[in-house]
Amino acid sequence: MKPCDVLVVGGGHAGAEAALAAVRCGAATTLVTMRIASIGALSCNPSIGGVAKGTLVKEIDALGGVIAEAADASAVQARMLNRSRGPAVWGPRVQCDLRSYAGYVRNALRESGVTLVEGEVVSFGWAGDRVERAILADGREIACRSAVIATGTFLGGMLYRGRERWSGGRTGDPAADALSKHLSERGFHVERFKTGTPPRLVAESIDFSAMEVQQEEGNDWRLSSRTTVETSRKRAVCFTTRAGRSVIEAARSGLAGSPLYSGAITGRGPRFCPSFEDKVVRFPERTQHPVFLEPVGLDCRIVYAGGMSTSLSRRRQIEMIRSLPGCSGAVVASWGYAVEYGYLPGGQIEENLRLKAADNLFVAGQACGTSGYEEAAGLGLVAGANAAAGARGSGSRFVPTSEGSYLGVMLEDIAGADLTEPYRLYSSRAMNRLNLRQDNACRRMLPVSVRSGLERDGDEARLRSIEEGAGEISRALRTVRRNGVLLADLCRRTGFDVAGLAASEPSLSGQDPDLVFSVALDERYAGFVSRAERRARELDRLSEISLEGVTDYLGMEGLSRETREALQKARPSSLGEASRIPGMRPSDMECLLVGVLRRVPRGTSR
Numbered sequence: 110m111k112p113c114d115v116l117v118v119g120g121g122h123a124g125a126e127a128a129l130a131a132v133r134c135g136a137a138t139t140l141v142t143m144r145i146a147s148i149g150a151l152s153c154n155p156s157i158g159g160v161a162k163g164t165l166v167k168e169i170d171a172l173g174g175v176i177a178e179a180a181d182a183s184a185v186q187a188r189m190l191n192r193s194r195g196p197a198v199w200g201p202r203v204q205c206d207l208r209s210y211a212g213y214v215r216n217a218l219r220e221s222g223v224t225l226v227e228g229e230v231v232s233f234g235w236a237g238d239r240v241e242r243a244i245l246a247d248g249r250e251i252a253c254r255s256a257v258i259a260t261g262t263f264l265g266g267m268l269y270r271g272r273e274r275w276s277g278g279r280t281g282d283p284a285a286d287a288l289s290k291h292l293s294e295r296g297f298h299v300e301r302f303k304t305g306t307p308p309r310l311v312a313e314s315i316d317f318s319a320m321e322v323q324q325e326e327g328n329d330w331r332l333s334s335r336t337t338v339e340t341s342r343k344r345a346v347c348f349t350t351r352a353g354r355s356v357i358e359a360a361r362s363g364l365a366g367s368p369l370y371s372g373a374i375t376g377r378g379p380r381f382c383p384s385f386e387d388k389v390v391r392f393p394e395r396t397q398h399p400v401f402l403e404p405v406g407l408d409c410r411i412v413y414a415g416g417m418s419t420s421l422s423r424r425r426q427i428e429m430i431r432s433l434p435g436c437s438g439a440v441v442a443s444w445g446y447a448v449e450y451g452y453l454p455g456g457q458i459e460e461n462l463r464l465k466a467a468d469n470l471f472v473a474g475q476a477c478g479t480s481g482y483e484e485a486a487g488l489g490l491v492a493g494a495n496a497a498a499g500a501r502g503s504g505s506r507f508v509p510t511s512e513g514s515y516l517g518v519m520l521e522d523i524a525g526a527d528l529t530e531p532y533r534l535y536s537s538r539a540m541n542r543l544n545l546r547q548d549n550a551c552r553r554m555l556p557v558s559v560r561s562g563l564e565r566d567g568d569e570a571r572l573r574s575i576e577e578g579a580g581e582i583s584r585a586l587r588t589v590r591r592n593g594v595l596l597a598d599l600c601r602r603t604g605f606d607v608a609g610l611a612a613s614e615p616s617l618s619g620q621d622p623d624l625v626f627s628v629a630l631d632e633r634y635a636g637f638v639s640r641a642e643r644r645a646r647e648l649d650r651l652s653e654i655s656l657e658g659v660t661d662y663l664g665m666e667g668l669s670r671e672t673r674e675a676l677q678k679a680r681p682s683s684l685g686e687a688s689r690i691p692g693m694r695p696s697d698m699e700c701l702l703v704g705v706l707r708r709v710p711r712g713t714s715r
């Protein structure tokens with residue numbers, strides 16, 4: 110087959126963004142997937158974004174990625190989460206038509222010039238520590254200069270439902286067992302994680318009048334800075350309900366047959382997105398849990414039961430579903446199941462996502478321990494850009510910083526760390542989160558895109574326009590007064606309408622209202638950002654403080670239970686080592702510092 114510069118294994122969110130990024134960087138790229146028709150599939154909840162995740166999606170968009178545009182083009186509902194809180198933690202989220210979303214991604218790949226090959230990569234051909242070719246199950250070979258593993262949940266994937274178990278990456282698709290075995294034989298360490306998905310229901314069998322309508326909160330924005338805001342789009346209605354005592358008891362009665370509790374599944378699942386039966390066990394004091402009934406498309410009869418991810422048997426699943434308000438006659442279109450899959454732990458991975466034991470092999474998405482479409486897409490973009498650089502022999506590394514992006518935060522968290530659970534991005538993971546907002550993602554990342562060669566046509570002109578506009582707005586805020594008070598000072602006052610500033614201030618007439626809002630937020634948060642930067646420098650200075658004298662973290666005040674347990678298990682030797690434990694937040698580090706200074710015995714090195 111035709112040789113390529115970059116070969117991408119897998120057509121999920123990581124694989125698609127990796128291939129597109131490699132092409133934008135000038136590399137001839139081939140993407141190999143088991144089924145071309147499944148490229149861009151939304152295998153679980155057909156939604157994109159959320160708190161922190163939505164900001165990450167906007168960063169990917171500014172770097173030329175496709176995920177935000179695909180979500181906008183297929184949107185059936187848009188919500189801006191956290192509107193009741195400050196704009197720094199607003200989270201854009203879009204519910205998508207899964208068929209339209211996947212079709213958009215496939216078209217983007219074809220139009221970009223990526224060569225799509227249907228087949229299963231079973232191994233690589235090596236020359237020392239370099240990958241020279243990919244070998245497919247049918248004997249075909251594809252020569253390449255670098256490669257990206259973006260296999261999602263397919264690497265040695267195993268599916269579970271009650272006492273049922275079968276090999277697969279997701280229902281209906283085979284697992285990449287041969288590639289998993291090849292990587293292990295090559296000396297790579299492959300461990301196991303677990304995720305899952307809920308049952309899907311037939312919409313006509315549900316009485317939605319017994320549920321609460323989930324109101325849309327996003328008709329005035331889009332995920333992509335390249336998408337124009339339209340006022341008339343088709344919409345779907347989403348609903349919320351509660352799983353009460355009868356649902357909880359149905360789950361409890363099935364625990365004996367659950368693969369989670371029988372020992373069949375050894376991989377750990379995401380802590381903050383557990384299976385329903387896991388919620389029941391971990392939170393016995395709760396008498397109800399939220400459930401979200403969301404359509405998977407505009408012209409589709411199927412409804413996704415968010416919050417009901419489960420590995421329980423079909424019998425227990427139907428008992429649970431029919432105990433939900435409005436679901437007494439519900440018909441199951443497809444059953445929930447758990448997926449256990451292989452991933453390559455972070456200790457083997459550089460920050461540019463190259464595997465340390467290979468000169469030109471990169472990894473992205475769930476194959477390196479993440480959880481979620483957004484995280485996969487971001488890592489795919491980074492892996493593709495670096496694979497292209499490696500193929501060209503440029504020696505450059507594309508590694509966004511944690512100070513400037515959520516993408517950089519995630520790279521730091523993934524590389525070199527031994528994850529204890531599938532990685533999920535949260536705003537609390539960022540030291541500089543007041544500056545890492547969804548409203549300024551384009552302003553932050555478009556310059557990075559242009560410098561790194563990831564930009565699309567017209568992006569340089571767009572960047573100049575944004576920078577000129579932001580400069581004019583900033584000057585107006587710092588020179589124009591209202592009732593004797595500088596606009597910049599007004600922006601910092603509680604209750605001042607920053608969102609309406611563009612419409613209410615004549616000096617800003619003609620400026621983009623979204624850009625005015627974003628620059629005004631820079632002024633609002635400037636003092637907080639400066640203080641956060643000082644705290645970060647202070648913590649960095651204190652990173653060598655010894656923790657050798659700390660023997661009990663479980664009773665340390667101010668830390669979450671999960672953080673205390675992680676510290677107790679890891680037993681870090683210093684404050685700096687503690688900061689690198691996955692899930693450690695800036696606030697955790699400050700509490701830890703206070704706790705250590707109080708509790709370290711006299712004579713212990715500080």
